[in-house]
Amino acid sequence: MTDKKYACRISRSEPGPGDGGRTGSWRVLRPVIDLEKCIPAKRNKAACFNCWLYCPDGVITRTIPPTIDYEYCKGCEICAEECPVGAITMVEETVYIKEEK
């Protein structure tokens, strides 16, 4: 039987937002979901959720509609690539910086 002292002496991590740390200000492109196109949002029932499934940082919720946590999103574009209806577009962060100003 494994002695408790020697249990889990390895690198072990769980999926969830922020495992790679907060993004900060370096994200160049921000994924934005168009709810007119998004299948679960449009049909108001659980559907593809490819964005949730593929997000490597676990920042997209499996909800109707799906939401993105920009605090941790790295802007990798995988969700936009995987969305079957092209509902996610990558928008230049500079647009939002101007807005905030």
Place this chain on the structure above:
Amino acid sequence: MHVIEAGNVAAANGVKLARAQVVAAYPITPQTPLTEKLSEFVDSGQMDAEYIPVESEHSALSVCIAASSAGTRAFTATSANGLLYMSEQLHWAAGARLPIVMCVVNRGIGAPWTVWNDQQDAISQRDDGWIQLFACDHQQIIDTVIQAFAIAETVSIPVMVCYDGYLLSHTYMPFDIPERDAVDAFLPEFSPEYALNPAAPCNLNTVTLPDIRPDVRGNTAPGYMEIRHNLHTDMRDALDVIKTVDQKFYDTFGRGGNCYLEPYQCENAEYIAVCMGSLSYQLRDVVDVLREEGLNIGVCGLRVHRPFPDEAVREAFGGAKGIIVMEKALSYGYEGALYTDIKAALYHCDNRPFIHNYILGLGGREIKTQQLKDALHQSCTAKIAPEDMPQWIGLKL
């Protein structure tokens, strides 16, 4: 039950009694009869295990890594180039802290191609992070295999059980197969603290950053260096675990009691020959003859190679006049690796004995008793300069 069987059969019976649940192995001489026996046990229903045939040794250990990660007791076995083909996964299994047990049936490494015995295969994998135990006879093979699972599972570190190819694997010798109930009491079911579980998904051993960091729950996750440090300190702790397991084995089965070193005629001996594996039993005959001739000499077989039992080495050899290390392997460009280790351990003694090194039996070169006798006699009576180490026995240049 007393039987007369080959060393590979002794190992297979140990694995059967330990109730290994997954066996994955690729046949390689001289390990082949061991895996054949295990597949026979599984096929006939004598062993309740999954036998997974694979296309290579790399895959064999990969299967064991997956099986062990899923919380099952996994076993594999190999020799020589098969062990080297596993090399990447050997490091992985140790870093992932998976208590896999593997028999290494010692054989020389190609090139040039050889199938005969030496110990270069295991020695070349010394720094993988595996515990390495060496058996001297068939009884020790079966007993050590059973103990290996207990040691591995306690400290979450994989264990190699090494024994000499042909000299032990293919020769027949009487040994006792312990009773199933007694082994079950000695070795309880494998119950790891963490195992792969679809209900609680997690990442195991993914990219680990140089520094520590908070995980998703806000707890501090160790960095690469912390994990490696823990493997080292746990390996050192394993010395105590090896002793405890050996004591428990002795209490249950009445065998064992020399967990690190197996001395023969070493009490107050002025000179001690040191080696690993079956050679130490051959040397017993030589020691008997030399003692009759008036040399106060003993022989000591080293059972545990990693973690290195340095304190036990100092205790056993520190009072001697001379130590003669005989090895079937070497670190090319320097000397025998065991010689280096023993020298380093003895550095901390007040009165250091002289220490000699002999390389012998590479690629199955026959080791004659007379040669051993001459070598030991030379070491005990003549001065050999350190720069003349290692000496070679049976070399025909």
